[in-house]
Structure formats: C-alpha cells, structure tokens
Amino acid sequence: MLRAAGLALIVTLPFVAGCAVEPWVKPYERDRLADPIMSWDRDPVSSAYMHHVYEAREGARGATGSAGGGCGCN
Amino acid sequence: MAALAASFALASAATAGVLPEERADVLFHSYDGGGVTIQGPSLLVRKQFAEKFSASANYYVDRVTSASIDVVSTASPYTEERTQYSVGFDYLHDSWLLNLGFTSSEENDYSAETFSIGISQDFFGDLTTLSLGYSVGSDEVRRRGDSTFSAAVDRRQYRLGLSQVLTRSLLLGLSFETITDEGFLNNPYRSIRYLDDESVLGYSWHAEVYPRTRTSDAGAIRLRYYLPYRAALHAEYRAYTDTWDIGADTFELGYTHPIEGGWTLEARIRGYSQTAASFYRDLFPRAQFQNFMARDKELSTFESTTLRLGASYDVLRAGWRFVERGTISIAYDRITFDYADFRDVREDAPPGEESLYSFDADVVQVYMSFWF
Numbered sequence: 001m002l003r004a005a006g007l008a009l010i011v012t013l014p015f016v017a018g019c020a021v022e023p024w025v026k027p028y029e030r031d032r033l034a035d036p037i038m039s040w041d042r043d044p045v046s047s048a049y050m051h052h053v054y055e056a057r058e059g060a061r062g063a064t065g066s067a068g069g070g071c072g073c074n
Numbered sequence: 075m076a077a078l079a080a081s082f083a084l085a086s087a088a089t090a091g092v093l094p095e096e097r098a099d100v101l102f103h104s105y106d107g108g109g110v111t112i113q114g115p116s117l118l119v120r121k122q123f124a125e126k127f128s129a130s131a132n133y134y135v136d137r138v139t140s141a142s143i144d145v146v147s148t149a150s151p152y153t154e155e156r157t158q159y160s161v162g163f164d165y166l167h168d169s170w171l172l173n174l175g176f177t178s179s180e181e182n183d184y185s186a187e188t189f190s191i192g193i194s195q196d197f198f199g200d201l202t203t204l205s206l207g208y209s210v211g212s213d214e215v216r217r218r219g220d221s222t223f224s225a226a227v228d229r230r231q232y233r234l235g236l237s238q239v240l241t242r243s244l245l246l247g248l249s250f251e252t253i254t255d256e257g258f259l260n261n262p263y264r265s266i267r268y269l270d271d272e273s274v275l276g277y278s279w280h281a282e283v284y285p286r287t288r289t290s291d292a293g294a295i296r297l298r299y300y301l302p303y304r305a306a307l308h309a310e311y312r313a314y315t316d317t318w319d320i321g322a323d324t325f326e327l328g329y330t331h332p333i334e335g336g337w338t339l340e341a342r343i344r345g346y347s348q349t350a351a352s353f354y355r356d357l358f359p360r361a362q363f364q365n366f367m368a369r370d371k372e373l374s375t376f377e378s379t380t381l382r383l384g385a386s387y388d389v390l391r392a393g394w395r396f397v398e399r400g401t402i403s404i405a406y407d408r409i410t411f412d413y414a415d416f417r418d419v420r421e422d423a424p425p426g427e428e429s430l431y432s433f434d435a436d437v438v439q440v441y442m443s444f445w446f
Contacts, residue, residue: 023199029242032300037330037338040237040247040298045099045118045132046405046439053105053437057411059348059373060314060322062231062251063292 091169091196091203093128094120099443107409107435109141114155116441128164133157143431144371147419148265148279152218156181169196175209183262186213192233207233217262225258247296252289260284266369268358269425276425280361282368285353290316294324306330314348320373322348328382336388340405344380356417357426371431375414382407390444400444407437 025033032038041047051064098119105112114135122128134157141151158179165172175190192207211229236248265279272278294312301307307329314322328342351373353366386403393399410432417428 023201025201025239025242027200030239032243033239033245035300035304035306037304037306037332038245038298038300040245040296043099043403043441043443045101045116045443046403046441048132049101049103049116049134049439050407050437053407053409054346057372058322058346058378059316059318059320059351060292060312060324060346061290062233062253062314063249063294063312 091166091171091200093122093125093164093166093171094130095445096120096122096128097443097445099441101439101441104438105435106437108143108411108433109146111139112136126166128166130160130162130164132160132162134160143418143420143433144264149263154182156184169200170194183216183218184213185216186211188212188229190231194235201239203235203237205233205235205237207231207235209233213257215258215262223262225262227255227257227259229256230254243300245296245298247294247298249292249294249296251292253292254290255288256286259286259288260368261370264368264370266358266367267356267419267425268361268363270361277357278361280367282370283366284368285318285366288316288318290314290320304332318373319352320348320350322346336391338386338388338401340382340384340386342380342382342384344382346378346380348376350375350415354415356415369416371413371416374416376411376416377414378409378411380407380409396446398445400442403439403441403443405439409435409437411435 036042054064055061099117101116101118103112103114103116114137116132116134118130118132120128120130136156137153138155139151139153145151156179158177160175160177162173162175164174171194173190173192173194175188175192177186177188177190179186188209188211190207190209192205194203194205196203209229209231211227211231213227213229215225215227217223230253232252234250236246238246238248240246260282264282266282267277268280269276270278292312292314294310296308296310298306298308308327310324310326312322312324314320314324324344324346326342326344328340330338330340332338351368353364354368354370354373356369356374358364358367382405384403384405386401388399388401390397390400411434412432413430416431417426418431419428421428423429
C-alpha cells in the first residue's frame with residue numbers, strides 16, 4: 001500500500017510537471033515560508049540525533065528525513 | 075552494542091535549486107534511561123564552493139554505559155564507544171541538486187559503511203520539490219570474547235520525498251522509504267526465555283534466531299503552518315509495516331514561537347505505538363518451539379510518548395568576522411516506554427507472571443550553531 005503510493009507519485013509527477021502550471025503562490029508572497037521557523041529541518045544535527053535515539057529503540061524505521069524543498073524562495 | 079550501531083545518515087536538508095546553507099554545529103548529547111547512559115559530541119561543518127558545490131563533514135560519538143534490563147538479565151554491565159564519520163557532497167545545476175554521501179560507523183563489535191546518492195528537482199514555479207534517494211550499506215557483526223564470530227548484513231534504502239507549497243502559510247511534505255536488509259539481523263548477545271522445569275527459576279535462556287531478511291515500508295505526511303503572529307505549528311503522521319509483521323504508527327505535534335530578545339521556544343509531543351514481530355514472545359513454551367524466536371523488546375508490542383521543551387538564543391546578531399550569526403540551543407526530551415508483552419524478569423515471580431516492564435528516559439541536547 002505504502003509502496004504503491006510512492007510508486008504512483010514517481011510515475012505521475014514527471015508527466016504532470018510537463019504541464020504549464022501558474023504558481024499560485026507568487027515569489028513575493030513567500031516571505032512567511034522563508035522564515036527559519038518554517039524550515040522542515042532547522043537543526044539537522046539535533047534531528048539526526050533524535051532519529052537515531054528512536055531508531056535504536058523502536059521497530060519502525062524510515063521516512064523520517066525532511067521531504068526536501070520548502071518555500072521555493074530562490 | 076550492535077543495536078546501537080545501525081548507521082544513520084545525517085539528514086541532508088535537500089532543497090532543490092538551493093545548496094545547503096553554510097553552517098557549523100557543535101552538539102553535546104546525553105541519554106539516560108532504563109539503566110543505560112549514552113553521551114557524546116556531534117560536530118557538523120557545511121561549506122559551499124564556487125556557488126555550485128557544497129561539502130559537509132560530521133563527526134559523531136556515542137559513549138555507552140549499559141546495565142539495561144537485557145544486560146542484567148543475561149550478561150554483565152559494559153561500557154563501549156561508537157564513532158561515526160560522515161561526508162557529503164552536493165552539486166547544483168539549474169533546479170537540480172545532486173548529493174552523494176558516505177558514512178562509516180565503528181565500535182568494538184560492529185562496523186557499518188553506507189553510501190548514498192540522491193537527486194532533487196523543483197517543479198511548478200518552485201512550489202514543488204521531488205527528491206529521490208538510494209543508499210547501500212554493508213555491516214559486519216562481531217561478538218566480544220569470540221574472535222571466530224563474524225557475520226555480514228547488506229542494506230538497501232529507497233527514498234522518495236515531496237515537498238509542496240499549498241498556500242503562502244502552509245507547507246506539505248510526503249516521504250516514502252523502503253528498506254531491505256539481508257544477513258545476520260539479530261543481536262549476538264540477546265537470548266529468548268523459555269519454560270524449563272529443571273531450572274530453579276522455572277525458565278532458561280537460549281540464543282535468539284531471526285530471519286535473515288527484512289523489508290520495511292514507511293510513509294509519512296507532514297504539515298507546517300505559519301501562524302499570523304509569527305509562530306509555526308507542525309503536525310506529522312507516519313505509518314509503518316514490515317515483513318516481520320511489525321506495524322507502527324507515529325504522531326507528532328509541535329509549536330515554535332520566537333519571542334522578543336532573540337529567543338525561540340519550542341514544544342513538541344510525539345506518540346508512537348507498534349505491534350510485535352510474528353516471532354516475538356516474552357516466554358516461549360520450549361527451547362526449539364519454532365524456527366525464528368526473539369525476545370528483543372524493540373520487537374514487542376509497546377507504546378512510547380515523548381514530550382519536548384526547547385529554547386534557542388540568537389548570539390552574534392551583528393556578526394563577527396566571517397560569522398553572520400549564531401545560536402545557542404538546549405532541548406530536553408522526556409520519553410516513556412510502556413511494554414505490553416515484555417516482563418520484568420528481575421522480579422521474583424512465577425514465569426510469565428512478572429510485572430510488565432516500563433521505563434522513562436531523559437534526553438538532553440546542548441548545541442551551538444554558526445552560519446557563515
């Protein structure tokens with residue numbers, strides 16, 4: 001189920017990306033998203049450590065990292 | 075301790091179209107719970123070159139002193155040290171970001187090496203970022219006091235991430251990860267417990283036997299919302315399943331609030347619950363009851379809750395030489411573990427009638443970060 005959802009995303013996104021989509025949040029509207037408090041991973045050393053703490057004591061693993069990307073402020 | 079040796083890659087904040095920020099971090103970590111204390115430093119440096127390249131290096135140490143319930147039940151308390159080195163390299167080309175990484179972890183009875191490669195791409199006017207990643211790892215398991223024992227583990231990780239700007243205040247993140255392991259997957263020191271009429275205690279111990287393969291799937295959804303008075307809320311849910319029949323749910327809710335004077339405060343709650351592996355039992359009827367047998371509490375049915383409080387303070391706000399700014403941070407996590415089918419064998423009670431085990435852990439991190 002989880003794997004199917006991931007594969008569906010990989011397969012469909014490049015096709016959808018080929019379409020011209022007008023950004024619905026303009027570059028000048030991204031000030032809030034650019035604030036450091038909106039970062040997925042503000043302190044990478046600290047979050048890597050906590051993932052390690054949990055992974056050593058829990059059966060579950062994976063899908064813990066930041067999804068990458070963010071505000072698209074560049 | 076082999077269980078602590080699973081190599082963990084420092085999560086690269088892979089933002090396509092932008093190189094990772096230039097920063098240096100010095101962190102001291104301390105874990106104290108269930109008879110185990112683990113302390114050590116973690117150092118990270120990230121530097122950009124020629125506006126297209128970025129390199130990073132991380133040094134991490136766990137100094138372990140363990141008298142955990144597993145250790146006092148079947149072995150003697152011990153101390154050991156694990157050292158981990160990671161290096162990373164990023165290359166930016168238009169809206170593509172390529173990253174390569176290598177991690178090496180070493181302790182007296184476990185070695186692990188992991189290579190990783192990843193690529194990220196922005197779409198839709200930079201509102202969407204897709205990340206793909208692959209890692210391959212190779213571990214060597216050894217056993218103290220037995221120089222003839224050596225076993226291998228091969229690992230593969232496949233990662234997919236999506237970050238999406240939904241509104242000018244709301245971000246969505248999706249992550250999927252499949253991990254496959256093959257080789258010697260159990261802890262060479264841990265034992266199962268089985269009923270034994272000939273023992274004074276009523277039970278005896280026997281080495282664990284695990285399957286030689288494991289494949290897991292995890293999927294997570296994250297939301298991050300900017301509140302109008304400059305604060306952030308985040309929520310997260312992760313679902314997990316694997317071929318050992320472990321199923322797990324993880325929830326997290328957090329709040330970040332900057333206040334006057336350069337302080338940022340954080341509070342977070344995390345809930346975790348899992349079901350046991352199909353071959354887990356606290357007490358087996360006999361030594362050779364089935365092909366695979368485990369009594370690792372990490373594979374049992376349990377719940378865990380974490381409460382976090384954190385604060386960071388901006389220093390060097392006017393900069394100093396090549397340093398643009400810096401922060402000093404402290405984070406405290408209180409974690410509780412409540413096991414549903416793992417019993418405390420330190421109690422003097424008939425086999426299988428001991429109290430269910432539980433413990434609390436205190437986790438403290440103190441760190442300084444500098445951006446340049």
